[in-house]
Amino acid sequence: MSTARPSRWEQKVAADPSHSTWYVERFRSMAADGADLAGEARLVDAMLPRGARVLDAGCGPGRVGAELAARGHTVVGVDVDPVLVEAARADHPGPDWRVGDLAELDLPAEGVAEPFDAIVCAGNVMTFLAPGTEVEVLRRFAAHLAPQGRAVVGFGAGRGYAADAFFADVEAAGLRVDVALATWDLRPYEPTSDFLVAVLCRRTA
Numbered sequence: 001m002s003t004a005r006p007s008r009w010e011q012k013v014a015a016d017p018s019h020s021t022w023y024v025e026r027f028r029s030m031a032a033d034g035a036d037l038a039g040e041a042r043l044v045d046a047m048l049p050r051g052a053r054v055l056d057a058g059c060g061p062g063r064v065g066a067e068l069a070a071r072g073h074t075v076v077g078v079d080v081d082p083v084l085v086e087a088a089r090a091d092h093p094g095p096d097w098r099v100g101d102l103a104e105l106d107l108p109a110e111g112v113a114e115p116f117d118a119i120v121c122a123g124n125v126m127t128f129l130a131p132g133t134e135v136e137v138l139r140r141f142a143a144h145l146a147p148q149g150r151a152v153v154g155f156g157a158g159r160g161y162a163a164d165a166f167f168a169d170v171e172a173a174g175l176r177v178d179v180a181l182a183t184w185d186l187r188p189y190e191p192t193s194d195f196l197v198a199v200l201c202r203r204t205a
Contacts, residue, residue, distance in 0.1 A: 005130045005131075005133075006130060007080055007101070007103075007128055007129050007130045007133075008127070008128045008129065008130065008131070009080060009081060009128035010080060010081075012128075013081065013083075020081050020083035020084055021083060023060070023061070023084065024061045024083065024084060024087040027060075027061055027063055028061075028091070031063075037063050037067075038067045039184040039185060040064045040120060040122040040152075040154065040184050041064050041067035041068050041071070041120075042184075043152065043184050043185075043186070043197070044064075044068060044118055044120045044152055045067075045068060045071045045073070047118060047150060047152075047199075048073065048117055048118055049117075050072050050073075051072055051073065051074065052073045052074070052117035052118060053073070053074045053076075053114060053115070053116045053117050053118075053146075054068050054073045054074065054075045054076075054116060054117065054118045054119070054120060055075075055076050055077075055078070055107075055116040055118070055119040055120070055144060056068070056075055056076070056077035056078070056095070056120055057078060057102055057105075057119050057120065057121040057125065057137075057141065057151075058078070058079055058080075058102060058121055058122075058123060058125030058128070059077030059078060059079045059084070059085070059088060059097065060079055060081075060084045060088070060123055061084050061087040061088050061091060061092075062077060062087070062088030062089075062091060062092040062095065062097060063123075064120055064122050064123075065077040065088070065092070065095050065097075065120075066088070066091070066092035066094075066095065068120070069092070069094050069095045075094075075095035075096070076095065076096045076097075076098065076107065076112060076116075077095055077096070077097045077098065078098050078099075078100045078102065078105065078107075079097075079098075079099065079100070080099065080100065080101050080102070081099075082099045085097050085098065085099045096112070098110070102125070102129065102133075102137045102140060103129065103130060103133040103136050103137050103140070104140075105137070105140040105141075105144065106140075107144060115144055115145055115146040115147075115149060116144055116145055116146060116149055117146050117148075117149050117150075118149060118150055118151070118152065119141050119144065119145060119149070119150075119151040119152070120151075120152050121141070121151065121152070121153040121154070122152075122154050122184075123154075124154075124155045124156055124159060125153075125155070126153060126155045126161060126166070127155050127156070127159035127160060127161045134161070134165075134166070134169045135169045135172045135173050136173075138151075138169055138170060138172075138173035138175060138200075139173045139174065141173070141175070141200070142173055142174050142175050142202055145201075145202060147202070148201075149201070149202075150178065150199055150200060150201050151175070151199075151200040151201075152197065152198070152199050152200070153166075153196075153197070153198050153200065154184060154195065154196065154197040154198075155195070155196060156194060156195050156196075157193070157194045157195065157196070158194070163189075163191075163193075163196050166196065166198070167198075170198070170200060171203070174202065174203050175200045175201065175202060175203055176200065176201060176202075176203040177198050177199070177200060178199045178200065178201050179198070179199040180196065180197075180198050180199075181196075181197040181198075181199075182194075182195055182196070182197070183195060183197065184197055
């Protein structure tokens with residue numbers, strides 16, 4: 001549990017304690033059935049040199065971070081839900097999976113001093129944050145990026161976080177949008193798109 005106000009995800013789990021386990025088993029079943037679960041990782045991997053450092057922000061049970069680790073990157077994953085993090089550790093050993101609130105993210109204080117070449121925030125994580133913490137989370141992303149690093153954030157419309165509000169929060173956090181897409185397979189973003197994948201970098205003066 002975060003030390004500040006609970007996130008929307010934590011509120012959902014508090015209302016239904018079985019939700020986290022259901023979520024883990026859902027993706028285990030999809031993987032067993034041969035579903036393609038690597039789309040987000042393919043996009044991020046294409047942006048990186050071999051052996052890059054990647055932060056999986058809101059890693060859940062490790063689906064995206066594990067694929068990036070399998071492609072040769074050094075991965076740290078952080079999620080507020082200990083059930084999901086435990087599943088990531090069990091199913092995908094290798095990456096550094098940690099429990100933590102993205103609104104309080106301070107990995108250097110935990111001994112992870114080196115910045116990241118990429119941050120990936122997939123799976124609608126931004127829409128599950130505690131209300132009002134979106135700018136702070138984006139600021140924390142900026143603080144953890146290497147100078148030329150990029151953050152890739154994806155979430156769906158109709159979840160209470162409009163794209164225009166996100167773009168304003170990106171600006172307030174000291175970041176800028178390099179590329180806006182409508183899907184993880186590089187289709188262009190339009191104002192009517194029902195999904196947003198934004199590639200962000202630090203804003204320079």
